[in-house]
């Protein structure tokens with residue numbers, strides 16, 4: 111049987127630091143690491159430091175020095191970690207440094223310098239964790255909470271302000287998911303394009319180099335993992351333009367899920383939506399010029415308090431002009447505790463229903479036109495399911511997210527299995543789906 115990698119732990123400082131050490135140990139133990147009582151038996155030594163007083167700093171620096179002398183492979187975390195420069199100056203050979211409570215950064219530093227050895231006989235969990243999605247795709251959550259204050263939403267009250275994960279932790283998880291069989295990573299959060307704002311775009315060490323907690327940097331790194339990368343809940347902030355380059359280069363799927371919710375400036379204002387001041391339509395035209403393959407998915411709310419017929423028609427025209435490939439629609443519903451409940455101009459139910467139907471009609475018309483352009487193209491699809499009785503596969507193209515978008519129905523799907531990535535020739539289309547045959551290239 112393979113030997114579990116061993117970690118030595120030196121824990122300094124107050125009880126809070128001790129609890130941090132326990133959390134780190136618990137996580138690593140659950141991932142199959144074991145612990146050594148002495149320096150000699152450890153493959154790497156973790157020093158959880160204290161930086162409260164000058165004397166404590168000195169003690170921490172000495173402990174790092176001792177671990178380096180005795181073992182040579184040292185990862186530093188804890189309060190003194192915020193003084194990275196001081197540590198590097200005194201001990202240039204430490205492998206990685208992170209600050210207090212940065213559990214994910216410490217664990218990913220350990221993964222990097224002492225990779226876990228999967229052992230199916232003793233591991234409690236598969237390397238990629240327990241998943242509720244099929245093996246071939248996985249959701250990757252990059253942050254919690256939200257800094258926006260949309261008037262119809264209480265998520266910030268429930269989940270708090272934006273709290274981004276360090277880039278190294280996300281990339282480590284993404285790598286494990288790909289190793290575990292994921293062929294598609296779906297990046298999710300409440301506001302993906304705001305990633306990293308709360309942690310001031312802090313860098314963390316991934317594969318020996320610093321990666322900033324920035325939307326573009328993260329998307330670029332994810333694009334190198336060899337899986338489809340799909341971006342959800344992106345707002346059209348100006349820096350999103352950079353990610354369109356990655357889409358045009360084929361690094362990230364040409365797909366953006368942007369929950370616009372509306373297009374009329376007055377409704378967006380009462381909704382207090384982020385990025386509503388930018389000229390979104392111009393931006394979308396620019397994106398499409400650079401990446402003609404781009405599919406945009408969005409959700410819209412009809413019947414928001416104060417929405418006039420003029421506002422609604424503006425929205426319908428906007429959806430057509432922006433060629434929103436995939437549109438979902440909700441009828442406005444008040445949520446207990448949301449500021450929008452105080453707004454005047456309640457839209458009657460029958461008007462709301464009528465607007466819902468009209469919006470879905472326009473969305474269907476746009477979707478039909480967009481999908482018809484794909485007929486005759488040879489495209490790659492990821493197979494979700496196989497209908498053996500009818501010898502066909504239910505798959506998705508790069509323009510379709512699971513559960514919410516359309517499908518590609520592949521006929522004559524002999525020898526095709528769920529999770530396969532196959533090349534198909536699109537032969538037909540309807541309002542939401544494409545129909546295809548395996549291409550000669552398979």
Ligand code: SF4
Pocket residue numbers: 256257258259260263264265266300301384
């Ligand atoms: S609807 Fe607005 S406030 Fe609510 S999670 Fe989304 S961006 Fe944040």
